[in-house]
Structure formats: structure tokens, C-alpha cells
Amino acid sequence: MEYMLLIYMDESQAAGIAPEQLEEHADAFGAYVRELMDRGVIRGGAPLQPQSVATTVKVRDGKTMTTDGPFLETKEGLAGFYLLDCKDLDEAIELAAKVPAAQVGSIEVRPVWQEMVDMVGKRLG
Structure with missing residues (x-):
């Protein structure tokens, strides 16, 4: 079953991070991704840029509206994700x-809505 791991972190912790600390984080995440690859569970994933460069899109009555920034103002923002194919929760x-980010932030584990994936897949042939 596929699960999305949503990584939430306080973006203020990343502000002004020293280059050597960034290298340490890259090493830690590299080791983590290597484990996911070795286990054959990773389907995708990426770090995300800060909320300050996000754009929120809404469509109401056929009109597309955009807003700079995230939809919600929160202390912890979505910092990245992994899509994994795991045997169970x-x-x-x-x-x-x-x-690695679980040490300073939080990780939301959410199952992929497989029934909807299957329904859309049928429409694509």
C-alpha cells in the first residue's frame, strides 16, 4: 500500500543555517533515501522551498484565483515529502x-486513496 510521508518543520529553524550544517543534513537524508532504495519502497520524494515562495490556487465559479504564500498560516510548514510503497501502516x-527531520519537526503518514487512483486509472485506459 502506498503512503505519503509529509514532512512539517518550523521554517525559522532553517533560516541562516550554516553551509556545513546543510551538508550534514544532506548526508543524513542521503543515508535515509539509500535505506528506502535498498528496501525497494521509495516511489518519489523531494524537499520543498519555503512557504514564502508558495502560490495557492483556487477556482471559484470558473475563475482562477492565486494568492502568494500558503493557504494556512502555521508555524510548521510542509517542507518535503516521500511517497512509499509499504506492506502496512x-x-x-x-x-x-x-x-531525519522527525527529530526537529513532525511527519504525517497518510495512506494514498487507492480507490480514487483506480477509478481515475480506469478512465485513462
């Missing part, structure tokens, strides 16, 4: 606990 939680 327990494995997804185990892997979420290993995300």
Missing part, C-alpha cells in the same frame, strides 16, 4: 520515524 510509521 506499521512499516510506514517505522520509516517515518527514521526521517
Whole structure:
């Protein structure tokens, strides 16, 4: 079953991070992704730029509206994600606990809505 790991962090913690600390973070995440690859569970993932460069899109009555920034103002913002194919929720939680960012932020584990994926897939042939 596929699970999305949503990584939330306080963006103020990343402000002004020293280059050597950034290298340490890259090493930690590289080791984590290597484990995911070795286990054959990773389907995708990426770090995200700060909320300050986000654009929120809404369509109301056929009109597209955009707003600079995130939809919600929160202390913790979505900082990245992984899409994993795990045998069950327990494995997804185990892997979420290993995300290096879990030490300073939080990881939301959410199952992919497979029924909807299947319904859309049928329409695509």
C-alpha cells in the first residue's frame, strides 16, 4: 500500500543555517533515501522551498484565483515529502520515524486513496 510521508518543520529553524550544517543534513537524508532504495519502497520524494515562495490556487465559479504564500498560516510548514510503497501502516510509521527531520519537526503518514487512483486509472485506459 502506498503512503505519503509529509514532512512539517518550523521554517525559522532553517533560516541562516550554516553551509556545513546543510551538508550534514544532506548526508543524513542521503543515508535515509539509500535505506528506502535498498528496501525497494521509495516511489518519489523531494524537499520543498519555503512557504514564502508558495502560490495557492483556487477556482471559484470558473475563475482562477492565486494568492502568494500558503493557504494556512502555521508555524510548521510542509517542507518535503516521500511517497512509499509499504506492506502496512506499521512499516510506514517505522520509516517515518527514521526521517531525519522527525527529530526537529513532525511527519504525517497518510495512506494514498487507492480507490480514487483506480477509478481515475480506469478512465485513462
